[in-house]
Amino acid sequence: MLLSNSFLRIAMKRFFYTATILATLGFSSCQDFLETTPDDFVTPANYYRNEEEVNAALAGVYDILGRNQTYGRTLWWELDVADQFFDNRSNAIVDMSLNNYDATDTKVAGLWEALYLGINRANMLLENLDKADMPQDAKTKVLGQAKFLRAYYYFLLVTNWGDVPLRLNATASVKEVNVPKTASRTIYDFIVKEMEEAEAMVDVTGTKSPNSTTVSFKYNHSGRVTNTVVQGILARVNLKMAGAPLNDRSRYNEVIKWATKVKESGLHSLNPSYKQIFINHMQDRYDLQYRESMWEAEFASAGPGLSYEEGSLGVTGGINTGDPEIGYSYGIIQILKSHYDLYPVSGPRTVVRTNVTPATIIVEDSRDTRRDWNIAPFYYSGKDTVAYSKDQIYNRKNGKWRRIYQLALPKNNNSSPANFPILRYADVLLMLAEAENAVNGPTALAKDAVNQVIRRAYAVTPDRNTPGAGTPDDVSEGVDQDQLLTIIQEERAKELFSEGLRKFDLIRWGEYLYVMRALSSQIAVSAPSNLVYAGRAATNVTEKHLLLPIPTGETTLNNAIVQNSGW
Secondary structure (H helix, E strand, C coil): CCHHHHHHHHHHHHHHHHHHHHHHHHCCCHHHCCCCCCCCCCCCCCCCHHHHHHHHHHHHHHHHHCCCCCCCCCCCCCCCCCCCCCEECCCCEEEHHEEECCCCCHHHHHHHHHHHHHHHHHHHHHHHHHHHHHEEEEHHHHHHHHHHHHHHHHHHHHHHCCCCCCCCCCCCCCCCCCCCCEEEHHHHHHHHHHHHHHHHHCCCCEEEECCCEECCCCCCCCCCCCHHHHHHHHEEEEHHHHHHCCCCHHHHHHHHHHHHHHHCCCCCCCCCCHHHHHCCCCCCCCCCCCCCEEEEEEEEECEECCCCCCCCCCEEECEEEEECCCCEEEEEECCCCHHHHCCCCCEEEEEEECCCCEEEEEECCCCCCCCHHHHHCCCCCEEEECCCCCCCCCCEECCCCHHHHHHCCCCCCCCCCEEEEEEEHCCCCCHHHHHHHHHCCCCCHHHHHHHHHHHHCCCCCCCCCCCCCCCCCCCCCCCCCHHHHHHHHHHHHHCCCCCCCCCHHHHHCHHHHHHHHHHHHHHHHCCCHHHHHHHHHHHHCCCCHHHCCCHHHHHHHHHCCCCCCCC
């Protein structure tokens, strides 16, 4: 368990956060408040002097990833509502999770402000890095990480808002507010350029000895940006560019290039156990053997009873319970039949339950091990687990991160120390498969990448005594390009469930509006009468929901910005 490493990095984050506030205040005239400037006042002029201060500043740029407004909650919950789960708060009327919100929404503003804060911190670091007294090699690695993180925050902005202001200099005055939008294509090109430059600057993830299985890694955690992380995210950026709204299909070749680099590094592989990936997150353990979880937003508990910088995995969307030993969960996220039905059923069986009516029920198993991990097949009654019947689909909860596995004690009611996986190797394989299929059709390379994910899900492996042999669950040899794309799309839905990528995928495939409108009709006829409200987000969706509104706070101050269409 590497809690001490997380604690150190988060402590650095908090240190820099204070320094940044002071530095921001320092941009206005101190003479307005004090006749004499304090000796210990933190400004760019007396900061960034050495490697320690630079690393603290860099930690401040990373800090944005752990905000409640980003991977602490919003990016994988409210902003990812599509055809997989729904908000079970029946009395909720206005919320991003219901596709019923406007430019005054606090979550919209929170995400916008957090990302631009990260960008401003990166700009400040980049502008002052040269004056630091530290080895050039270390300085180059900081430069690469800062450039990458700034580009990544712009990727999140342009993905969710389209055209946005491109700010490449630290804010020097409160008067610097009138900044117009930059075309999204220009921003995407900037993102790619910055990330490609960063890829050669950041630390190498690790090295693998030729003709050997011996691997040496730079870090014993997944919180730092290294070269294979940059490569994997470059694949994601280019995959988005290949789809809507740019629809630049030439970018598929770039996806293949960058995903192949990750694959051929030999540094990452699939954990044989799907559920263990997420148990590791809940236990604050890093996968040092397979390195499937390539890049994580880090959270940690400072100690007994203290919430230091925790997220909400397993709390907002977990298996609801008020038991403090299991770990409190609101269980707000419930499952939609449209997602449940993606997993094949292997057959019914009878289950006898104790002290529950009805005592005897029929359940349906699935050979896909992801289903009953992603979707909890039971609920808690006290400390006991009670199985759902095969027809109780809409009642089920998001079971991907389960607090019963949490080791940090006591378990806080409103937060957990589980890290969030921003990038997994399974995603890289599926991106490679999708791009290869788009460019060259259903080749052996494309099918092999998908088959690796499928085989792990079904816990099957080819016969080692038969070279080239597959498994009964592999992609059929006779599939055409469209059929393979459908398989890849379904695999992404199942494999990456609740990881903040479903709405992202549906939009870039140009299918979000169609899927949501069809979902509204399906829920109306398939949900039990007490859960028909599960269709609210689907019913409320319109074309404007392909992008978020520019927050009211921004349009009020920034006279040069124009609100997004429909808002």
